[in-house]
Amino acid sequence: MATTKDYRIGEYTFPRGWFMIAESTELDTHKPLAVRFFGKDFALYRGRATGKVVLLDAYCPHMKTHLAAPNKTSYVVIDGGGTNIDGDSIHCPYHDWRFGPDGKCDNIPYHQGEIPAAACVKSWIVKESVGAVWVWHDPEGGEPDYDCPSVPEYDDPAWVRGPYDHLGMLNQHPQEVVDNICDYGHLNPIHGSFVERYENEFKGHNATQRQCGGHRTLVGADGVSAKLHTHTTYHGPGVLISYLTGMFETVLLISHTPVEDGSLKVWHWLLVKSPGKNAVATRTDAITAAQYQESSKLAFAQDFEVWTQKAPCLNGLFLPSDGPFMKARIWYKQFYNPRAKRQEYLDQCEGLYVPRGATPYTEPKAAA
Ligand code: FES
Ligand SMILES: [Fe+2]
Incomplete structure (x- = not known):
């Protein structure tokens, strides 16, 4: 640890x-x-x-x-x-x-x-x-400098609110988890994603990943995956909210909070828009959504299994074809240092990054 x-x-x-x-x-x-x-x-x-x-x-x-x-x-x-x-x-x-x-x-x-x-x-x-x-x-004892995480779809009856999955304790520093936001190279081998387009963006307290492609884990009950577009954003250092459009419209939330210096507690949760396209989600919608949440949890468990076994990555051997790990690590520093230093870190990391050899992300074409 x-x-x-x-x-x-x-x-x-x-x-x-x-x-x-x-x-x-x-x-x-x-x-x-x-x-x-x-x-x-x-x-x-x-x-x-x-x-x-x-x-x-x-x-x-x-x-x-x-x-x-x-x-x-x-x-x-x-x-x-x-x-x-x-x-x-x-x-x-x-x-x-x-x-x-x-x-x-x-x-x-x-x-x-x-x-x-x-x-x-x-x-x-x-x-x-x-x-x-x-x-x-806040180690400085200040007032919040960004809003508490929220998801507007949470109060919409068309969306099925899944329960929180308590994933328990992870004996790793949160740095290892946050690295995931820019880990382009793990998407295919770990998650079975066929990434077609990919980019990261760092701006203020947000770190974002946009990507699209097929997926071998996040599939419906029939085992089939639709092409998945994901917009995933860290809102500050401890919560990631991802908007997915694939099989179903989905909001995914992964939250992690340090317990000791080098360990953390993790939750996973999914909000799925009525698979039957109902204005108020039905029981059948809830069953389909629960199956989809299980698939999503399995996708996250693929990361989790590696995290429970790996040594801390204090000095990675990063390649230009990897995602922008060093930029993400600079972005993360803003939260561990006085506010007065924040701009110094942002000046070194803000911007849009595409790994060498990858194709930048574009939004899906609207259906005709
Ligand atoms: S009131 Fe005495 S220990 Fe709290
Ligand atoms: Fe991952």
Whole structure:
């Protein structure tokens, strides 16, 4: 397992950006969730008053009790009806200090007088979008400098929303996963794609891949592949959203969030436009979409299998006929360094790139 320092990516161990930390359905208003990302423990819960999601640093400033670890025995939890969530606040199970969604302690039942200002935990910027909870992680402590990932088709009833596939932990640095956005040379041998046209573009916080061709993995239930056009974009360092037009119109989301320095958690998810072309997706549509999601997961598993076995690529032997790995690695550095340096990296990587010998991408011709 190699670290950010080994890859010489930048000053910060963990990147700035929006990161998925849970599925929305994992949170009810009864059970806080202990989660760990960016080498830190957090308490995640849904407020009972507003339904809003709150993310706090996990450990109570009093005596370092975990605010969200499962607890069945404290009277704080028993008297709370089996939960320590109270309105939009959370009680520490040990001595019952209460913390608001802003992370400030606003009640200590046995203490008269002022509550010290130090009685607080950090409250993080969180949003819910596309059925997931996202945190804005920022080593500089700044406000988000781009929007939380979203997919407009998510609320359209013609689209079938697949469940999140939890792909679990990967003991690799996220650099290995992000390299995939420009890995032209792996598409045929790993995924069985017959790539006809290909290009990458880096711009601001987005890294995009456009390609088209046939595919041996991403096929329908009949085992047949239509020619696939894919527009795949990293929105910041941790989430990739891909628009695919092939067998079906599809939106694919792959999200990865660092857990420790050199490991990450990965989710995969698909949104499929009604295969039967219905305005409201039917049960039959849902069955076809589920089969297609399984194919898509298998395509991703082809990458995953290699990632679980490979050594860290600290110095690759890259060829001009490979995709623009070095440009992608410079693009990725913007998230591991102070904002003040961002332009410096963008000046070195922004632009459109076609591997030597490949044909640049063009949009599909509109049907007559
Ligand atoms: S440790 Fe949290 S209230 Fe004492
Ligand atoms: Fe891949």
